[in-house]
Amino acid sequence: MAEQNESNSLQPHxxxxxxxxxxxxxxxxxxxxxxxxxxxxxxxxxxSAMFKKPNTVQYPEVKEQTAERFHGRHQLNRHPDGLEKCIxxxxxxxxxxxDAIYVEGADNTPDHQMSPGERYGKVYQxxxxxxxxxxxxxxxxPTRALTMTNEYxxxxxTRGKLIFEKDDLLGPLRAGMIPPxxxxxxxxxxxxxxxxxxxEAHPSQETK
Amino acid sequence: MTTTQENPTTQAVELITVVIDGFEVSVPKGTLVIRxxxxxxxxxxxxCDHPLLDPVGACRxxxxxxxxxxxxxxxxxxxxxIPVEPNMIVKTQLTSAVAxxxxxxxxxxxxxxHPLDCPVCDKGGECPLQNQAMSTGNGETRFEGVKxxxxxxxxxxxxxxxxxxxxxxxxxxxxxxDQIAGDPFITLNERGALQQVGIYENQxxxxxxxxxxxxxxxxxxxxxATYRFRARPFDLVSTPSACEHCASGCDMRTDVRRGKTLRxxxxxxxxxxxxxxxxxxxxxxxxxxxxxxxxxxxxRGVDGVLAPASWPEALAAAAAGLKGKRxxxxxxxxxxxxDAYGYSKFARIALGTNDIDFxxxxxxxxxRDVLAAKVVGSKTTxxxxxxxxxxVLVGFEPEEESPIVFLRINKQVRKRALKxxxxxxxxxxGVDKLKxxxxxxxxxxxxxxxxxxxxxxxxxxxxxxxxxxxxxxxxAIAQLSDKSSAKIAWIPRRAGERGxxxxxxxxxxxxxxxxxxxxxxxxxxxxxxxxxxxxATTGRTVPEIVTALNRAELDAVVVGGVDPLDMADSAEVLAxxxxxxxxxxxxxxxxxTDLADVVLPVAAITEKSGSFLNWEGRPRAFDTAVSDxxxxxxxxxxxxxxxxxxxxxxxxxxxxxxxEIASLGKWDGAxxxxxxxxxxxxxxxxxxxxxxxxxxxxxxxxxxxxxxxxLAGTARKSVAVISPKRAETLGVKDGDILRVSNNYGxxxxxxxxxxxxxxxxxxxxxxxxxQTLISxxxxxxxxxxxxxx
Numbered sequence: 001m002a003e004q005n006e007s008n009s010l011q012p013h014x015x016x017x018x019x020x021x022x023x024x025x026x027x028x029x030x031x032x033x034x035x036x037x038x039x040x041x042x043x044x045x046x047x048s049a050m051f052k053k054p055n056t057v058q059y060p061e062v063k064e065q066t067a068e069r070f071h072g073r074h075q076l077n078r079h080p081d082g083l084e085k086c087i088x089x090x091x092x093x094x095x096x097x098x099d100a101i102y103v104e105g106a107d108n109t110p111d112h113q114m115s116p117g118e119r120y121g122k123v124y125q126x127x128x129x130x131x132x133x134x135x136x137x138x139x140x141x142p143t144r145a146l147t148m149t150n151e152y153x154x155x156x157x158t159r160g161k162l163i164f165e166k167d168d169l170l171g172p173l174r175a176g177m178i179p180p181x182x183x184x185x186x187x188x189x190x191x192x193x194x195x196x197x198x199x200e201a202h203p204s205q206e207t208k
Numbered sequence: 209m210t211t212t213q214e215n216p217t218t219q220a221v222e223l224i225t226v227v228i229d230g231f232e233v234s235v236p237k238g239t240l241v242i243r244x245x246x247x248x249x250x251x252x253x254x255x256c257d258h259p260l261l262d263p264v265g266a267c268r269x270x271x272x273x274x275x276x277x278x279x280x281x282x283x284x285x286x287x288x289x290i291p292v293e294p295n296m297i298v299k300t301q302l303t304s305a306v307a308x309x310x311x312x313x314x315x316x317x318x319x320x321x322h323p324l325d326c327p328v329c330d331k332g333g334e335c336p337l338q339n340q341a342m343s344t345g346n347g348e349t350r351f352e353g354v355k356x357x358x359x360x361x362x363x364x365x366x367x368x369x370x371x372x373x374x375x376x377x378x379x380x381x382x383x384x385x386d387q388i389a390g391d392p393f394i395t396l397n398e399r400g401a402l403q404q405v406g407i408y409e410n411q412x413x414x415x416x417x418x419x420x421x422x423x424x425x426x427x428x429x430x431x432x433a434t435y436r437f438r439a440r441p442f443d444l445v446s447t448p449s450a451c452e453h454c455a456s457g458c459d460m461r462t463d464v465r466r467g468k469t470l471r472x473x474x475x476x477x478x479x480x481x482x483x484x485x486x487x488x489x490x491x492x493x494x495x496x497x498x499x500x501x502x503x504x505x506x507x508r509g510v511d512g513v514l515a516p517a518s519w520p521e522a523l524a525a526a527a528a529g530l531k532g533k534r535x536x537x538x539x540x541x542x543x544x545x546x547d548a549y550g551y552s553k554f555a556r557i558a559l560g561t562n563d564i565d566f567x568x569x570x571x572x573x574x575x576r577d578v579l580a581a582k583v584v585g586s587k588t589t590x591x592x593x594x595x596x597x598x599x600v601l602v603g604f605e606p607e608e609e610s611p612i613v614f615l616r617i618n619k620q621v622r623k624r625a626l627k628x629x630x631x632x633x634x635x636x637x638g639v640d641k642l643k644x645x646x647x648x649x650x651x652x653x654x655x656x657x658x659x660x661x662x663x664x665x666x667x668x669x670x671x672x673x674x675x676x677x678x679x680x681x682x683x684a685i686a687q688l689s690d691k692s693s694a695k696i697a698w699i700p701r702r703a704g705e706r707g708x709x710x711x712x713x714x715x716x717x718x719x720x721x722x723x724x725x726x727x728x729x730x731x732x733x734x735x736x737x738x739x740x741x742x743x744a745t746t747g748r749t750v751p752e753i754v755t756a757l758n759r760a761e762l763d764a765v766v767v768g769g770v771d772p773l774d775m776a777d778s779a780e781v782l783a784x785x786x787x788x789x790x791x792x793x794x795x796x797x798x799x800x801t802d803l804a805d806v807v808l809p810v811a812a813i814t815e816k817s818g819s820f821l822n823w824e825g826r827p828r829a830f831d832t833a834v835s836d837x838x839x840x841x842x843x844x845x846x847x848x849x850x851x852x853x854x855x856x857x858x859x860x861x862x863x864x865x866x867x868e869i870a871s872l873g874k875w876d877g878a879x880x881x882x883x884x885x886x887x888x889x890x891x892x893x894x895x896x897x898x899x900x901x902x903x904x905x906x907x908x909x910x911x912x913x914x915x916x917x918x919l920a921g922t923a924r925k926s927v928a929v930i931s932p933k934r935a936e937t938l939g940v941k942d943g944d945i946l947r948v949s950n951n952y953g954x955x956x957x958x959x960x961x962x963x964x965x966x967x968x969x970x971x972x973x974x975x976x977x978x979q980t981l982i983s984x985x986x987x988x989x990x991x992x993x994x995x996x997x
Binding site: 087088089090091093094104105106107117118119142143 | 327328332333361436437438439440442443
């Protein structure tokens with residue numbers, strides 16, 4: 001084997017370069033100019049556009065509504081009583097092809113209940129310098145905690161500001177919601193929460 | 209490494225040839241079908257099967273079709289319980305549709321009651337059930353009923369949580385606890401669909417080895433409280449490492465997320481820890497971040513206040529205080545081999561002295577002589593325990609002081625009723641579990657008991673570091689070994705002691721076991737180090753260094769990772785440090801810091817690479833787990849300090865030190881002679897007096913267990929143990945408070961009446977409410993007064 005290698009190494013390497021003159025040309029049939037009628041058909045599109053209302057708007061003074069399912073900034077949702085839906089399972093981070101999501105889970109304790117059940121997301125970050133808005137994280141989320149809004153204005157002046165923390169991502173507290181931490185709805189389990197049995201906060205959930 | 213001649217079990221093994229999925233394979237008689245298939249690279253799904261546990265066939269996941277001599281079993285069989293036989297033809301799921309369907313069926317049944325907890329379960333991502341449900345399960349469930357649920361999680365100890373509904377009843381945890389750890393505190397209760405893992409009423413799962421059940425659980429039924437919900441496997445950067453807690457030398461894996469250690473797992477090293485480790489090794493890792501770490505060098509100014517300083521400033525101050533002074537080195541037993549070698553070389557070259565001692569604990573000159581004559585360079589291994597005819601424990605409680613040694617002895621006791629004898633004052637829980645022959649002696653009278661033993665060349669004497677606390681005992685052991693050619697294994701408690709011994713961090717020894725007193729040995733090392741000569745006088749021991757500092761015979765001391773409160777007469781040690789110029793190398797502020805003149809912060813174990821030598825003398829190398837730390841190892845700092853003093857030791861990196869240690873070679877000259885020490889016997893007592901005996905428990909107040917409350921929760925309760933006879937005299941029953949005192953101080957603990965020598969009282973050495981060295985300043989064999997409080 002070694003002998004063979006040795007003899008090979010003495011051989012001059014064959015050049016990979018190709019002599020341009022040695023390549024034979026192949027004749028390709030070119031289509032000739034289209035008929036006048038055909039050209040007129042093409043220009044008709046241009047001509048008719050002259051009489052349409054322009055689509056362009058004076059952004060940022062004027063803002064158009066996006067498509068309904070436009071992939072914009074993420075939002076972390078809440079249960080109707082205000083508890084967070086996120087359980088810190090990291091499935092979104094796992095699904096993310098751009099490694100844009102960082103999650104740390106933690107235990108819910110009786111005096112610090114952030115979400116129904118045992119576990120909540122203590123740290124939740126999305127790096128919008130990395131995010132490609134593919135939506136795989138949304139598909140991965142087992143509790144529908146993570147969804148996407150239609151907000152697209154995500155430009156800023158520093159890299160740090162584009163790493164959104166949990167506070168930036170959490171959805172607003174709506175009517176009937178109490179900001180967590182607070183206990184779960186009396187008599188309800190985490191399964192009830194997922195089944196949508198909790199409709200609003202119970203007065204006893206208000207923490208003093 | 210091990211030669212086959214040494215291995216008496218290497219006989220001609222009978223091989224059996226079987227056909228699995230059309231491939232022939234020859235395996236030793238008695239091999240299980242599942243393992244024969246593994247040899248061919250055929251993976252049969254399984255949950256309950258574990259190579260180190262007895263087969264049980266509990267989960268039924270490994271069903272295969274088997275045919276012997278042309279006669280097929282009517283139904284698929286569990287391949288984890290059937291040993292191979294001649295003319296056996298096995299068809300796994302790969303070639304048999306019946307086996308494949310059977311496995312699918314079993315998986316479907318296992319999943320009937322398994323909750324869809326994966327998003328909140330710690331096992332998610334590294335779960336054998338998840339993986340095998342993908343490979344052998346159906347995509348859709350046909351089960352439409354309501355799953356059986358249990359209350360969850362149940363804390364079966366402060367560190368292990370149980371989710372019963374996730375359990376697939378494989379019985380790995382119960383079998384481990386029973387067969388390996390010898391702590392059958394966890395069992396399967398109830399029958400049928402309600403069968404569940406449980407603990408006995410009022411008795412939590414407080415085994416020193418409970419963490420292993422978390423690691424071998426094939427589902428997320430058992431989880432560790434500390435790691436719960438902290439990370440997913442893909443977040444973790446794993447580094448192979450070695451355990452720094454004791455001299456067993458476990459192979460480990462350290463999992464780090466963003467610069468923080470989140471968990472440690474037992475590695476797989478068949479010749480050392482097999483696949484197990486103890487709970488201390490597994491869970492005591494938070495001390496690195498929990499304690500208040502030193503971040504910058506500190507220098508004591510003219511105003512007497514320690515103030516932060518730059519490295520050049522601090523090194524200059526340290527060099528100025530050490531240069532040309534009579535200085536000594538105290539290096540703790542926690543240093544890595546490379547660091548200990550650095551201290552050893554630093555003492556000889558930069559300080560020009562042999563005054564270095566790694567034994568920062570209760571010691572004796574006799575111990576130094578026995579270490580130099582018998583232990584350094586010796587090669588007793590775990591394998592010797594495996595083939596021993598008799599194991600003798602002297603001054604050594606294996607379960608508390610070197611848990612993996614305990615597991616290894618326990619394995620042989622269970623397998624072949626290995627004879628174990630323990631020369632001790634108190635029958636410990638571990639020794640009781642080993643069904644050992646308990647040779648009860650009064651503290652101080654161990655030597656006579658050892659002399660009366662008769663051993664053979666196949667016997668092993670396991671000697672703990674506490675043997676040094678009874679005068680004449682180590683001499684008696686050495687003589688017994690000479691007489692019977694039984695092997696001696698010295699098992700210190702700390703991970704770095706054997707390495708420090710081999711690295712020459714001892715006044716009487718140069719690196720590689722070369723006696724200082726031997727001129728040829730000194731020339732040997734001087735040549736290697738490129739220095740004209742080495743100091744020729746044998747160095748002082750720890751007590752001698754302390755005395756010399758107090759008498760101003762020494763001016764300065766370099767202290768590396770030493771807790772003065774571990775030593776006998778700690779007040780004198782502190783006085784000595786107060787008097788002299790102290791350079792302290794530490795990871796966190798300690799008692800020494802308060803007395804130091806220059807404090808140099810060093811890297812913790814996760815922040816540096818290096819190696820330990822375990823009690824066998826086997827190198828246990830580990831790599832940097834947290835790579836973005838600015839802290840440097842002791843070695844690098846000593847090297848810089850030596851440069852500053854103008855006496856270079858040329859040890860800039862761990863690799864460099866390791867290479868130099870490897871190039872030392874073995875010492876082929878004569879080892880030093882042993883001066884026999886006569887036993888002074890047990891002290892005389894009268895009335896309410898008793899002789900104190902104690903040892904450190906595995907889980908106690910150790911600095912390296914800080915910051916881990918879940919682990920501390922399973923520590924054994926602090927008690928004072930007395931014999932039934934003494935209990936009767938004092939009118940004391942279990943639970944009554946006893947007051948153990950001397951003219952230095954007192955300790956009050958609940959009494960426990962147990963099998964202990966009538967003249968003795970046992971208390972833990974460093975547990976909650978009982979720190980004998982600090983409170984009583986008393987060591988093994990000292991007289992104390994025991995009264996009912």
